[in-house]
Amino acid sequence: MAREQEDADGREEEKDINGADDHHHDDEPALAHAQESRILDACRRRDIDDLQVLAVSRGGFLSDAIRRQAWPVLLGFTVDEHGEQGGSSDSWRKLARHKDEDQVKLDVDRSFVYYPDDDTQAQLDLKKTALSDLITEVLRRQPYLSYFQGYHDICQVFLLVLPPSSRAAAVSRLSGLRIRDFMLPSLGPAISQLRLIPDIISAVDPALCAHVGRTEPYFALSDTLTMFAHNVRRYADIARLFDALLAREQVFSLYVFAQIVLTRRAELFDHDEPDMLHFALSKLPQDLDLDAVIRDAAILFDKHPPETLRNWGKISNASALKTGRRVDECSRQGLAEGFAYFEMQQKELRWAARRQKAMKTVWANRTVILAVVIGIGAVYFRKAPFWMNLVSRSMPNHYF
Incomplete structure (x- = not known):
């Protein structure tokens, strides 16, 4: 009994998404016909949720004749x-x-x-x-x-x-x-x-x-x-x-x-x-x-x-x-x-x-820009001795 149950479980695992047993080929025409009917019915109802499930199942929409009905529904126009x-x-x-x-x-x-x-x-x-x-x-x-x-x-x-x-x-x-x-x-x-x-x-x-x-x-x-x-x-x-x-x-x-x-x-x-x-x-x-x-x-x-x-x-x-x-x-x-x-x-x-171009320009001219910033800072600091003294303690002498 245990072996029979294992065999039954194994056959169940071999079934595809539609419940089809890969080893029972005699059932395939009937299963394909059932799937075709489901797809065409979903197309008539314009049911995209159902078509999504059927498109993932084995064989998809099965034939070009059916695709001519299904694809327009999915893309949103009428035929x-x-x-x-x-x-x-x-x-x-x-x-x-x-x-x-x-x-x-x-x-x-x-x-x-x-x-x-x-x-x-x-x-x-x-x-x-x-x-x-x-x-x-x-x-x-x-x-x-x-x-x-x-x-x-x-x-x-x-x-x-x-x-x-x-x-x-x-x-x-x-x-x-x-x-x-x-x-x-x-x-x-x-x-x-x-x-x-x-x-x-x-x-x-x-x-x-x-x-x-x-x-x-x-x-x-x-x-x-x-x-x-x-x-x-x-x-x-x-x-x-x-x-x-x-x-x-x-x-x-x-x-x-x-x-x-x-x-x-x-x-x-x-x-x-x-x-x-x-x-x-x-x-x-x-x-x-x-x-x-x-x-x-x-x-x-x-x-x-x-x-x-x-x-x-x-x-x-x-x-x-x-x-x-x-x-x-x-x-x-x-x-x-x-x-x-x-x-x-x-x-x-x-x-x-534009942002990328600006960044490239800044990087290419970084030396000049740094010099201008330091120059402006130096002028400002000379006008503000307190801040000049404070900053000069933490910066190299050659900046001033």
Whole structure:
């Protein structure tokens, strides 16, 4: 009886988040159908809380047909039952050219490297044209946004998943409300986000954090900037990962990266040189169990929420990490609100740049400034003999 109970307990532990037993494959079609029904029902009710749970569960949203319903809900715009949005227009073509369109062309020319892998050259050329139009439309309609290299990797996933009439709305809202920090004139806010990754790792594994801390967290820049789309090579994997990233708050991508680092603990301790460590961390393993990574990242988030992280207080209050702290609230924001937050961040960047320039000027002229201060002090002290006598006792004679 004891052995039978152990076997029963073991089978219970093997069940996934939906209660599915990995060894009972006969049940999988029924479970998938049940999950599909739950997702579509949540989409009809526009229930973001339910979609967040389902996005983390095994398989995420299961198929592109379902994603066409779920992603617009998470991003805060409306589509019909086929995932189509009305009111598409080519009026953007008459708008002023965006300053970054030349770079867009260069990046689009080298897009669709890993997927789709069964298209003819003619089909790929059509997709590249559509991708260029998608990015250009978003940038012309929101000209304040700055393009960054890797943005095309994100956009090509939306192009492959969503129908043409929904793509621009999805990418526009993602850009203005979710990844806005990356589309400022400076990458400073993006770098500030990276400082949270060591904080997350430290909360779980201080020794690993100390080891990884031998190199700056710039190793995570490519993956966090592009929502992992630059380095994930399988279309099914990146679409599934996008389910979770869109369903969760923007900061969740940092927890995903931190969780990947935690799963690679043994491998990373094999690298002692900072350069080799940086190289290893910047290369995303292609054999990741994404369902497990996403599940564990969600647990990590719940145990160590952003507000408990040491560097969270240094993140701007206008950052998308904070203005999009709740997905349901972010989904109700308008692009005008995104622009207002963008302006606030831009003002902060300008002020920080002026302060840094002033500090450099002071440091470069520190000798002259010190001489002037001492000179002024000397004149003042000569007019006040009592203070002159008092200070002269504690300062070298050559100052007076």
